[in-house]
Amino acid sequence: MLQVAGCSDSGSVGGGLPGTGSQIVVDSIDISGTQVQPLPAFSGNLQFLSTGSLQDPLFGNLTATGLVKPTLPPLVEEFNFGTDMTLRLVFNTDVPYGDTLATQRYNIVELNEVFRGNAVRLNDKIEKSTGPVVGSFTVQNQDSVDIELSEDWVCSYRDFYIATGEDRQMMYSRNFFGLAVVPQNQAQVISINERASRFIVPEEILEDSEESERDTLNIGIFESAYTLDRSNTQPVDEGTSLLYSTFEQMLEFDFDFSLENLGTQNISRAELVIFRDNLALNQSLTQLGESAVRPPGGNLQLFLLDENELVASIGPNTLVATGIYEPEDEAYHFNLTDAVRTRFFSNIEPDQSFYIAFGQVNGTIRSTALFNSQAAPENRPKVIITSVNTENN
Amino acid sequence: LRKLLLTILIFSVSALLTFAQTGGQTDSQASEGSVYSSFGVGLPVDFGSSSARGMGLNGTSYIEPFVPSLANPAHWGHTVYGMASGDVGITNYSSEDNFGSAKHSNLSISHFQVQLPIYKGKLGVSASFTPYTRTAFETIETGSRVIGSGNTRNTLDFRTETLGSGGISRYEFGVGWKINNTIAVGYAASLVSASIDNRVFTEISDVNEVNNFAPVNFTLQNSGSGFGQRAGVYLEFPSLLNENDRLSIGTSVTFPVKIDARRTQERVFNSNDSDQLEEDENQIAEGTVELPLGINAGVTYNPSNKYGITVEGLFEQWSGYSNELRSTRNTSFTDRLKIGTGMKFYPFASGSDKFLSQFKYSVGATYDTGHLEVNGEDINTLMFSAGLGLLSPNSNSSIDISLEYGFRGTNSQNLVKEDIWGVNVSLNLAELFFFRPKLQ
Numbered sequence: 019m020l021q022v023a024g025c026s027d028s029g030s031v032g033g034g035l036p037g038t039g040s041q042i043v044v045d046s047i048d049i050s051g052t053q054v055q056p057l058p059a060f061s062g063n064l065q066f067l068s069t070g071s072l073q074d075p076l077f078g079n080l081t082a083t084g085l086v087k088p089t090l091p092p093l094v095e096e097f098n099f100g101t102d103m104t105l106r107l108v109f110n111t112d113v114p115y116g117d118t119l120a121t122q123r124y125n126i127v128e129l130n131e132v133f134r135g136n137a138v139r140l141n142d143k144i145e146k147s148t149g150p151v152v153g154s155f156t157v158q159n160q161d162s163v164d165i166e167l168s169e170d171w172v173c174s175y176r177d178f179y180i181a182t183g184e185d186r187q188m189m190y191s192r193n194f195f196g197l198a199v200v201p202q203n204q205a206q207v208i209s210i211n212e213r214a215s216r217f218i219v220p221e222e223i224l225e226d227s228e229e230s231e232r233d234t235l236n237i238g239i240f241e242s243a244y245t246l247d248r249s250n251t252q253p254v255d256e257g258t259s260l261l262y263s264t265f266e267q268m269l270e271f272d273f274d275f276s277l278e279n280l281g282t283q284n285i286s287r288a289e290l291v292i293f294r295d296n297l298a299l300n301q302s303l304t305q306l307g308e309s310a311v312r313p314p315g316g317n318l319q320l321f322l323l324d325e326n327e328l329v330a331s332i333g334p335n336t337l338v339a340t341g342i343y344e345p346e347d348e349a350y351h352f353n354l355t356d357a358v359r360t361r362f363f364s365n366i367e368p369d370q371s372f373y374i375a376f377g378q379v380n381g382t383i384r385s386t387a388l389f390n391s392q393a394a395p396e397n398r399p400k401v402i403i404t405s406v407n408t409e410n411n
Numbered sequence: 412l413r414k415l416l417l418t419i420l421i422f423s424v425s426a427l428l429t430f431a432q433t434g435g436q437t438d439s440q441a442s443e444g445s446v447y448s449s450f451g452v453g454l455p456v457d458f459g460s461s462s463a464r465g466m467g468l469n470g471t472s473y474i475e476p477f478v479p480s481l482a483n484p485a486h487w488g489h490t491v492y493g494m495a496s497g498d499v500g501i502t503n504y505s506s507e508d509n510f511g512s513a514k515h516s517n518l519s520i521s522h523f524q525v526q527l528p529i530y531k532g533k534l535g536v537s538a539s540f541t542p543y544t545r546t547a548f549e550t551i552e553t554g555s556r557v558i559g560s561g562n563t564r565n566t567l568d569f570r571t572e573t574l575g576s577g578g579i580s581r582y583e584f585g586v587g588w589k590i591n592n593t594i595a596v597g598y599a600a601s602l603v604s605a606s607i608d609n610r611v612f613t614e615i616s617d618v619n620e621v622n623n624f625a626p627v628n629f630t631l632q633n634s635g636s637g638f639g640q641r642a643g644v645y646l647e648f649p650s651l652l653n654e655n656d657r658l659s660i661g662t663s664v665t666f667p668v669k670i671d672a673r674r675t676q677e678r679v680f681n682s683n684d685s686d687q688l689e690e691d692e693n694q695i696a697e698g699t700v701e702l703p704l705g706i707n708a709g710v711t712y713n714p715s716n717k718y719g720i721t722v723e724g725l726f727e728q729w730s731g732y733s734n735e736l737r738s739t740r741n742t743s744f745t746d747r748l749k750i751g752t753g754m755k756f757y758p759f760a761s762g763s764d765k766f767l768s769q770f771k772y773s774v775g776a777t778y779d780t781g782h783l784e785v786n787g788e789d790i791n792t793l794m795f796s797a798g799l800g801l802l803s804p805n806s807n808s809s810i811d812i813s814l815e816y817g818f819r820g821t822n823s824q825n826l827v828k829e830d831i832w833g834v835n836v837s838l839n840l841a842e843l844f845f846f847r848p849k850l851q
Contacts, residue, residue: 031446031508031827035550035785036742040571042556042615283678283693286615286624346562355625361691404558406569406613406627 062135062243066381087196100222116206257393263377461837465798466753466775484597487587490535500835635672698735751777771800
């Protein structure tokens with residue numbers, strides 16, 4: 019129903035007058051030419067580090083190895099550093115990935131080379147020692163674990179701790195390599211909360227000591243990272259693209275958001291809609307096991323990036339919008355209204371493209387499957403413009 | 412007593428202005444006029460002279476010596492005194508249709524004119540600013556649309572408010588020549604300038620209350636200019652039936668005007684990185700707006716200097732109107748005929764010193780077929796007018812107050828009927844300083 023009225027405090031009139039023909043127009047414009055763009059992302063010194071192994075029918079065989087190196091606290095001469103040391107790992111239980119009823123076994127082994135957390139990338143190979151393991155543990159539905167570390171490794175750490183020279187810290191950084199948390203079977207991938215985890219050293223009580231209470235030295239994590247080996251990824255339909263929160267793969271596309279291309283200036287809402295391939299996700303999860311889960315949730319992120327500077331420029335400063343999943347239409351929705359109305363995309367450089375990434379790079383491993391531009395027409399990514407047509411005004 | 416009346420009048424004008432200004436600041440309705448001004452380029456504005464306004468006429472067939480006239484360029488040939496005039500008025504609209512009622516009011520300053528003798532009583536010139544059409548309205552249009560299907564089905568409701576303002580104005584310069592005591596002719600050329608703004612504000616909401624639709628706020632500006640021309644003839648026949656009577660006939664022709672116009676959209680939106688509003692402008696159309704031919708003719712018979720009766724007709728060929736910038740919104744433009752008659756009574760001319768004899772009185776009525784046909788109905792107007800003129804005690808300047816009351820439109824076909832009443836005050840200055848004649 020259309021109604022035209024001249025209005026005032028006392029009411030409105032004019033319902034029978036020919037209107038201006040105002041109407042809401044909804045245009046849907048398909049995005050074409052989406053491509054999967056790999057990105058060798060950094061994976062160190064994040065909030066979490068992942069470790070574990072599993073066979074995901076959709077996202078491949080994953081083996082994540084965690085890397086940790088304790089800090090070297092200032093020497094406390096009164097503290098008797100013995101041969102006991104525990105590694106307390108606190109897990110992020112919000113992102114279970116794998117068979118929740120299975121037990122995941124781990125060995126802790128010494129590294130054979132120095133790693134710098136800020137420089138480690140997902141696909142880096144950090145050499146591990148072939149010597150005896152430093153510790154072992156298993157995980158099944160628990161939120162933390164304490165692991166007794168081997169006396170040999172503790173002693174080697176203690177040597178750096180009790181050193182007194184001016185080059186104490188430098189020598190530690192260069193010559194003490196840290197530990198790897200290596201999965202021993204394929205059941206789960208867990209994520210370790212880097213800030214909540216720590217090394218615990220109980221003070222050694224000397225036989226001739228008069229003190230009966232033991233002090234404890236809590237040692238935080240100096241460097242952390244994880245590496246990921248993903249193999250045997252099963253081919254998926256050409257209309258589906260796999261995205262990971264590690265940014266191993268992103269979805270790249272170009273689109274002209276100019277008002278001229280969109281065909282109207284009177285835009286009330288501009289939305290980028292990308293549909294999720296829930297069929298592929300659900301079928302593959304069933305194959306993973308009855309008690310298997312994948313980390314829930316996760317938003318999409320839209321970046322506008324120079325293709326020559328992907329690794330350096332991707333981050334909060336280049337984030338354009340966040341796509342939130344709406345189960346009603348099984349799609350992620352990006353609200354681009356302000357960006358389009360303010361012509362935010364009007365000065366895009368030739369080397370710049372739009373990139374869709376999944377989740378946040380925080381050390382957890384999430385995955386999703388999205389329909390791309392080769393999917394069925396109803397599932398293709400699209401820009402939906404809601405505008406007001408008032409051409410007769 | 413006269414001074415007291417003038418003081419009261421000045422107070423009234425001030426109060427009128429103050430009321431209108433206050434209304435304009437606190438109530439957006441104060442700037443609205445007829446809902447029918449939303450069509451085309453607005454409603455035509457008829458103005459000839461402030462003394463004729465009291466009869467509801469233009470006054471193309473009569474001259475009042477101390478009041479400037481725009482009704483007929485030929486009148487300027489009779490100019491003896493340097494004169495100027497301007498006016499301010501407020502018009503109130505009480506509108507109703509089959510669904511409800513509304514009230515609007517509109518304040519306007521409609522004209523300014525300077526009329527000067529070049530050769531007293533033979534050749535005169537006029538420079539003026541007058542409105543040709545006026546747009547002042549508010550419309551509210553609501554609707555809904557269902558989008559999506561299945562789980563994503565949603566109903567969007569929208570409300571579009573359009574505020575129209577502006578109109579077409581005429582900046583005119585002309586000359587009139589009194590050829591002899593019977594006939595005078597005149598010609599005027601003008602810059603016809605269009606400036607009509609429609610400010611459109613649309614809000615969209617959905618029943619699911621997602622509410623992530625931004626309001627759409629923009630202004631459509633229709634602007635342009637053209638060259639206008641008017642010509643007129645004025646005939647005067649004194650002592651026709653007796654020594655003091657006079658018959659005068661006048662006609663003026665307004666030639667069609669082609670306005671080279673453009674339509675731009677000025678968009679208002681919130682800046683991306685702040686709450687400040689930003690604007691951009693984009694031309695969306697260019698074309699010609701053709702205004703119609705108009706013929707105004709009348710006859711006035713003055714049995715004596717105290718009385719006068721006028722019959723007048725105005726024809727405007729709006730069927731020839733065209734506008735390449737905007738659609739006609741399912742509305743037809745039809746030829747407009749406005750006929751009217753009025754009487755004036757000037758008791759001061761007899762020299763009486765009675766209080767009530769010191770004013771000018773006029774009354775009249777007009778019927779206007781209008782230039783719009785909406786839903787198959789002509790939008791006609793019946794108007795009654797009355798005027799009161801106050802003469803300056805020390806000069807020939809005067810103030811004309813006119814009242815009008817009438818009806819426009821109809822309730823049938825779901826249209827709007829408007830009750831209109833208005834007050835207009837014109838200040839007419841005569842004997843302008845150095846143009847004051849040495850001998851009277």
